[in-house]
Amino acid sequence: MRRGPAVPGAAPAPDQPGPLAGGGADADHLMWLILAVHVRRIDGTCAGCRAWWARLSPYPCWQVEWATSRQARSRTARFLGGLR
Numbered sequence: 001m002r003r004g005p006a007v008p009g010a011a012p013a014p015d016q017p018g019p020l021a022g023g024g025a026d027a028d029h030l031m032w033l034i035l036a037v038h039v040r041r042i043d044g045t046c047a048g049c050r051a052w053w054a055r056l057s058p059y060p061c062w063q064v065e066w067a068t069s070r071q072a073r074s075r076t077a078r079f080l081g082g083l084r
Helices: 025-037 047-053 062-083
Strands: none
């Protein structure tokens, strides 16, 4: 068995101070990690929340909502970056 946390940190709330709230490489890595693990189970709950925190959270959980909104913002910024 591996030791240590399954995820380097929880997804930040929008008003959270610190490095993950502002973005950067760590937040991008965390975004992809969340999207890879927090998937819908057959019963409609989030597999990542169940595995890591033993929570029966409905899918999409707040981590997936954060990651997908961050992904959409980064893609939009990349698309509009050339138009500025």
